Amino acid sequence: MNPLALPPALPPDTLLLLHYLLTAALLLSLPFLGIVIAGSAASLVLNFLGREDRDGRSLRLSREWIEAVTIDRWVLLLLGLLPYPAIVYACQRILGGPDSLPAIAWLAPFGALLAGCVLLSLYRSAIRRTTELPRFPFQVGTAGLLAMVSAAFMLFLLLGTLVNPAKLPLVRSNLVFLLSWNSLVGFLQFLALSFGLAGGIALRFLGRQRAEGGEPDPDYEARVRTAGTSFGLTGVLAIPALVVLNLITLPAPGLSTEVFAIAATVPILALAVFALLYLLPGKGEGRPGDRVSALFVLMFVAVILCNQAAADNALQGLSAPPGPLAAEAVSREGKAAIPEGADAAAVEKGKKVFDTVCSVCHRFDSRLVGPPLNEVVPKYKGDPGKLKAFIRNPGKVNPAFPAMPKPPVNEEEIDSVVRYLLATVKNGK
Numbered sequence: 001m002n003p004l005a006l007p008p009a010l011p012p013d014t015l016l017l018l019h020y021l022l023t024a025a026l027l028l029s030l031p032f033l034g035i036v037i038a039g040s041a042a043s044l045v046l047n048f049l050g051r052e053d054r055d056g057r058s059l060r061l062s063r064e065w066i067e068a069v070t071i072d073r074w075v076l077l078l079l080g081l082l083p084y085p086a087i088v089y090a091c092q093r094i095l096g097g098p099d100s101l102p103a104i105a106w107l108a109p110f111g112a113l114l115a116g117c118v119l120l121s122l123y124r125s126a127i128r129r130t131t132e133l134p135r136f137p138f139q140v141g142t143a144g145l146l147a148m149v150s151a152a153f154m155l156f157l158l159l160g161t162l163v164n165p166a167k168l169p170l171v172r173s174n175l176v177f178l179l180s181w182n183s184l185v186g187f188l189q190f191l192a193l194s195f196g197l198a199g200g201i202a203l204r205f206l207g208r209q210r211a212e213g214g215e216p217d218p219d220y221e222a223r224v225r226t227a228g229t230s231f232g233l234t235g236v237l238a239i240p241a242l243v244v245l246n247l248i249t250l251p252a253p254g255l256s257t258e259v260f261a262i263a264a265t266v267p268i269l270a271l272a273v274f275a276l277l278y279l280l281p282g283k284g285e286g287r288p289g290d291r292v293s294a295l296f297v298l299m300f301v302a303v304i305l306c307n308q309a310a311a312d313n314a315l316q317g318l319s320a321p322p323g324p325l326a327a328e329a330v331s332r333e334g335k336a337a338i339p340e341g342a343d344a345a346a347v348e349k350g351k352k353v354f355d356t357v358c359s360v361c362h363r364f365d366s367r368l369v370g371p372p373l374n375e376v377v378p379k380y381k382g383d384p385g386k387l388k389a390f391i392r393n394p395g396k397v398n399p400a401f402p403a404m405p406k407p408p409v410n411e412e413e414i415d416s417v418v419r420y421l422l423a424t425v426k427n428g429k
């Protein structure tokens with residue numbers, strides 16, 4: 001297959017359906033993976049400390065926390081693994097079929113996910129049987145946690161291609177190009193929300209014993225309160241900055257008012273959690289666990305919807321203009337409208353060449369891999385031959401950019417793409 005091929009334009013209905021499927025699978029999968037990661041990290045740390053200090057309350061919180069976040073061995077396995085195939089299916093279709101990325105890119109996260117779920121389920125059953133863990137299950141738990149974290153990280157790298165599909169050809173040539181600042185920020189957002197949510201879940205233990213008719217243990221409650229509040233606060237303090245970083249690192253074609261509007265709800269929700277935790281009475285009956293958890297779930301929803309909206313914009317940016325709409329815009333701005341007759345056919349063909357080959361690295365008004373064409377093409381206005389020569393045999397021009405590789409186009413395609421470029425760039429006559 002052509003290594004430079006971009007995702008094909010799917011019919012809008014199919015695309016919409018795939019986006020719904022993906023959103024649903026992510027909403028099911030990410031918050032769950034998140035609380036499992038954060039909850040087992042908390043449990044492992046408490047277990048370690050509890051053993052060092054011979055402290056039964058830490059051990060008890062360690063056990064209750066992992067039990068609460070994994071719910072049940074089967075739920076862990078099913079909820080941890082089942083949404084993944086749906087995510088892969090939707091991503092692959094959106095990105096252009098089974099060849100969109102090498103199979104290993106999809107299989108590696110699944111392997112890590114499977115290993116993580118199995119190991120954590122072993123740790124969970126071991127900790128339920130005894131309060132004081134021998135060394136072995138502790139190491140199994142740590143390995144499971146690491147596997148889950150790397151699975152989640154890989155998942156975020158894959159999701160990153162959705163907001164920047166123009167990078168797909170690069171990624172296909174070398175998987176290293178999956179790494180991007182935006183995916184890293186997305187992953188950190190995920191961790192911050194997960195820790196906050198796990199904190200909310202721990203706060204739900206407050207007063208549980210009294211509700212069940214048992215004798216409350218104030219020391220244990222105080223420990224739960226401290227642990228839950230510090231997890232919640234960590235999430236709440238980190239998330240607004242990460243949301244801003246996410247918007248900054250999103251590729252320009254992904255941005256829209258919708259994206260900004262959804263992103264803006266996150267800091268507001270964070271403020272609400274902060275108020276809840278801050279007003280939390282030091283002692284007494286306050287049980288903010290449910291509300292804190294619900295607010296973190298809402299933040300999860302907002303963050304996922306925000307990135308889905310950005311992915312939508314990015315994909316539309318690839319396939320939509322410059323069609324008839326763009327031509328209209330060109331004539332509205334008083335420039336030469338697309339010429340008629342044979343010329344028009346050549347320009348039309350040039351647009352196709354541009355969309356399939358050049359748009360991987362070029363936009364007209366913004367910098368991608370290469371410079372914005374509105375800035376570099378006008379200097380060739382009087383000399384199409386020179387522009388053709390450059391495309392035939394690109395040399396190094398601007399030290400601020402890497403050299404442009406020789407594009408896979410023939411003489412006729414060069415001719416038509418040059419016509420298209422000269423007819424479309426701004427600053428023209």
Ligand code: HEC
Pocket residue numbers: 354357358359360361362369370371376377390391395396397398399401402403404405407409417421
């Ligand atoms: C793999 C990425 C890539 C592809 C594909 C690509 N370009 Fe480029 N292009 C670049 C880079 C990088 C530069 C900057 C090179 C430099 O300044 O040395 C560039 C520069 C240019 C320039 C400016 C030259 C100048 O004089 O400053 C033009 C015009 C251009 N490309 C047109 C095209 C056309 C037309 C196509 C499609 C047939 C295309 N490019 C495909 C990466 C690409």
